[in-house]
Amino acid sequence: MSISVESLTKVYGTQKAVDGISFSAAPGVLGFLGPNGAGKSTTMKILTGYIPQTSGKASVCGFDVETQAVDVKRNIGYLPESNPLYPDMYVRESLQFIANIHKIHQPEKRIDQIIEQTGLTPERHKKIGQLSKGYRQRVGLAQAILHDPQVLILDEPTSGLDPNQLIGIRQLIRDLGKTKTIVLSTHIMQEVEAVCSQVIIINKGKIVANDSLDDLRNKNSGKSLENIFIELTNIN
Structure with a gap:
């Protein structure tokens, strides 16, 4: 289990x-x-x-x-109810930040995979603060699964x-x-x-x-x- x-x-x-x-x-x-x-x-x-x-x-x-x-x-990947995000970061920048924390091998390749998997491709160049709540939730999920827990x-x-x-x-x-x-x-x-x-x-x-x-x-x-x-x- x-x-x-x-x-x-x-x-x-x-x-x-x-x-x-x-x-x-x-x-x-x-x-x-x-x-x-x-x-x-x-x-x-x-x-x-x-x-x-x-x-x-x-x-x-x-x-x-x-x-x-x-x-x-x-x-483990954790998405709390508050979904703490940095609104002044760009979507891709925020995922690079999380990838560095987890010391992910080939981070650019993994970030591309996660952006596609979570449906963030149309918004990947925007700042998080510019996103709708639905897309912010997707960013939270993307951060939670980036290290493949x-x-x-x-x-x-x-x-x-x-x-x-x-x-x-x-x-x-x-x-x-x-x-x-x-x-x-x-x-x-x-x-x-x-x-x-x-x-x-x-x-x-x-x-x-x-x-x-x-x-x-x-x-x-x-x-x-x-x-x-x-x-x-x-x-x-």
């Missing part, structure tokens, strides 16, 4: 943000769902080595997130996009999921139904569902994912 999580817990003061969760993920797209404050972002930050866990274990591509953090970061963590990658932009980003995620393990956090149920093969629902720090999309529906009398989500997270 590309991702393995065992009894993972994160405590802030007296609050358990993540409460002893366990799951694994193989190549494909895993939908990681939950209401605000459920523990999704905390879990993703632990997996990327951004914050340490309080207890439990997590590994990415066989590397422990706590003791082998550098190896984890070599094998086996695992991608995507936090709300389509937030605020128009329907045409959504289609393009979703197709890119589906294509990447054919060879990589992708953890996709989103509040958009249609997005999960469009791109995900496995679904985890977390509520108040605990996993309340972990199944394939089809099996989850079958176990809940064919209800929509939205209705299943509402029932499992006790949203009125």
